[in-house]
Amino acid sequence: QPNPWPEMQASLRLPFFGMLLSLLFWYYGPSLGETLLGKDVFVADALDGTLFRVAATVLVLVLSFVVFRTPSSAIGLSKPRLADGTTTASLALLSGGVFAIVGLALLGVLHYFPEWLGAAVKGDNAIERLRSIAAIQGHSTEALLTMVVALPLMEEIFFRGLLYSHLRREFGPRIAVGASALVFALAHANALPLSQLIGGLFFAWAFERTGRLWAPIALHMLGNGTLFLLSWYLASALDV
Numbered sequence: 001q002p003n004p005w006p007e008m009q010a011s012l013r014l015p016f017f018g019m020l021l022s023l024l025f026w027y028y029g030p031s032l033g034e035t036l037l038g039k040d041v042f043v044a045d046a047l048d049g050t051l052f053r054v055a056a057t058v059l060v061l062v063l064s065f066v067v068f069r070t071p072s073s074a075i076g077l078s079k080p081r082l083a084d085g086t087t088t089a090s091l092a093l094l095s096g097g098v099f100a101i102v103g104l105a106l107l108g109v110l111h112y113f114p115e116w117l118g119a120a121v122k123g124d125n126a127i128e129r130l131r132s133i134a135a136i137q138g139h140s141t142e143a144l145l146t147m148v149v150a151l152p153l154m155e156e157i158f159f160r161g162l163l164y165s166h167l168r169r170e171f172g173p174r175i176a177v178g179a180s181a182l183v184f185a186l187a188h189a190n191a192l193p194l195s196q197l198i199g200g201l202f203f204a205w206a207f208e209r210t211g212r213l214w215a216p217i218a219l220h221m222l223g224n225g226t227l228f229l230l231s232w233y234l235a236s237a238l239d240v
Helices: 004-009 014-039 050-067 082-112 114-121 125-134 142-171 174-189 196-210 214-237
Strands: none
Touching: 004 142, 014 050, 014 142, 050 142, 142 174, 142 196, 142 214, 174 196, 196 214
């Protein structure tokens, strides 16, 4: 397959500072909206900010495609190819193997040292968020659609489509892969965002290999779907 990146980078017209402002607006906007409008405008605590981020994503896409006339292909929103599916399947198998090893280790620790594990994860934002999602009563469909569909789609547009593409143009693919994965991990504000860092590396590499967002979007959805199922297990297994 021909390398799509030279043409993509040449047609990336949204300015670098515009990308940074968009990312900050997308990330911090929900907190501002929550302060101004109140939490009651959202469905549940685990879904706070989702509606705002949907609106912010639409706004940034309009800014990119209409105002700056950036073609959608410049941020990876091109027609899917068969190679995208091959890359997605390969990475899914690889990441699934890594997740299985980590998961088995976690289950072993949980089995032999349940008290220690409970104390270790208490207060961890990632675990608490998973448990809050699992605890939602009457909103399981909304939580599932948010975590498995909406958030992966929006995060890939911002962290890979916008952030990675700009970093790649400025600093090259190697720095862009590492830097975008690091920003992606830190944006989740966990005490130890190792899973987000590893995921960010996989997603960025998939984007680099295909030049399209469909592979990282699919991988992100698979990963979040697995975490969503894991949340139900954690909610029942950990009394923290």
